[in-house]
Amino acid sequence: MACGCSIFNFCRSFAIYLPIFLSIFYVLDKNILPKLYIFDPVKLQELSQQSIELYGGENGNTTLLFEDLTGRLQKEYGKKYVADLNHEEWVFNNAGGAMGSMVILHASISEYLIIFGTPLGTEGHTGIHMAEDFFTILTGEQRSVLPHQVEPMVFKAGDQNHMKRGDGNQYVLKGYALELAQGWIPSMLPFGFLDTFTSTLDWGNLWKTVYYTAKHMIGQMLVGKF
Numbered sequence: 001m002a003c004g005c006s007i008f009n010f011c012r013s014f015a016i017y018l019p020i021f022l023s024i025f026y027v028l029d030k031n032i033l034p035k036l037y038i039f040d041p042v043k044l045q046e047l048s049q050q051s052i053e054l055y056g057g058e059n060g061n062t063t064l065l066f067e068d069l070t071g072r073l074q075k076e077y078g079k080k081y082v083a084d085l086n087h088e089e090w091v092f093n094n095a096g097g098a099m100g101s102m103v104i105l106h107a108s109i110s111e112y113l114i115i116f117g118t119p120l121g122t123e124g125h126t127g128i129h130m131a132e133d134f135f136t137i138l139t140g141e142q143r144s145v146l147p148h149q150v151e152p153m154v155f156k157a158g159d160q161n162h163m164k165r166g167d168g169n170q171y172v173l174k175g176y177a178l179e180l181a182q183g184w185i186p187s188m189l190p191f192g193f194l195d196t197f198t199s200t201l202d203w204g205n206l207w208k209t210v211y212y213t214a215k216h217m218i219g220q221m222l223v224g225k226f
């Protein structure tokens, strides 16, 4: 009896609070979140293309390309929002069956900007995220497909692959990309972390990933960027 009663109470509270939570979420999602964005995907592609022009291609130098691009991003958005490219902060990322390396240039509640990729090549599921994803190829190539597509979409250096919120692709990547995500960034983190528990058991790498993510996010909060 007591048990049935508390289930009833729980259901009643749920029925009352769920619409309230959903309304709050709707307002945050539609009206507040987009106002927090500072990065412009078109501008990011433009700056990427300028760095590729100088340091991309066969005789290019990927290290110099990354450094040049970071400099351009800092000039455009300010060092307050774009961190120096710290080569100590590269970490592996295993997610959706794919493996690559990443380094964080910006992370906040509403956006992240990272360099992600691998010179070896990898393949997997992008994950389904509550964020828009803009993937600007810097070196090499990405191919991706939706389930019904029998011909892949192909993206080469300078191209930008915009994956809409809620979409998931199968992808192959050999090379590096500048990745901008805009949306509910904390909701994306489990996808980036969970393979450690089910597959890699690379705890040192997990610790570094969590540490750098927290460091960048808290740093942004301190300058008023959420």
Ligand SMILES: *[C@@H]1O[C@H](CO)[C@@H](O)[C@H](O)[C@H]1NC(C)=O
Pocket (backbone or CB within 6 Å): 061, 062, 063, 064
């Ligand atoms: C690229 O540039 C860096 C920094 O100047 C240098 O250390 C590295 O050897 C260069 N790599 C290639 C492949 O030329």
